Amino acid sequence: MSDTPSEHLSAIKLLAAIAWADGEMQEQERVALNRIVSVAIFKEGERELAQGYVANPTELDLSATAKFDEASREGIYRAAIRCAAADGVLHPSETAMLLELRKGLALRDALADSIEHESFPDGLATED
DSSP states (O other): OOSSOOHHHHHHHHHHHHHTTTSSOOHHHHHHHHHHHHHOOOOTTHHHHHHHHHHSOOOOOGGGGGGSOHHHHHHHHHHHHHHHHTTSOOOHHHHHHHHHHHHHTTOOHHHHHHHHHHHOTTOSOOOO
C-alpha cells in the first residue's frame, strides 16, 4: 500500500471524525458510514483502515483537504452534514467540527450555507 492515502480513505476519516465529534457514534451514523465504506473504492489494505475509523474515535485531520477538487469538497461537506444530522441531534461539538471542516474545505459561503440549510433549515444551531 502506498504511503499516501486514497481520497476515499481521507474522506472517510473526515466523516468519521464528524460522527465521533460528540464522543460517541450513534447507530444511524455508523450505518451511514458503513454504507459508504462498503461501496468506496480503496487501495489495498485501506478498507480495514476505514472500518477502524468507523469503529474507533478519530480526530479531524484537515491535512488531506487540499487534494480534493471542488466537487469532492462539496460532496464531503454534504455527507458530513448528513452524517451529523443522522441521529436527529446536532451537538455543540459537532457544530464546531463542521465549521472547522467547512473552513478547511474552503467552500464558498453561499454553497456551504445551502448545504447546511438542506438538513438544518435554521442553520447550524445547537441543542444542549
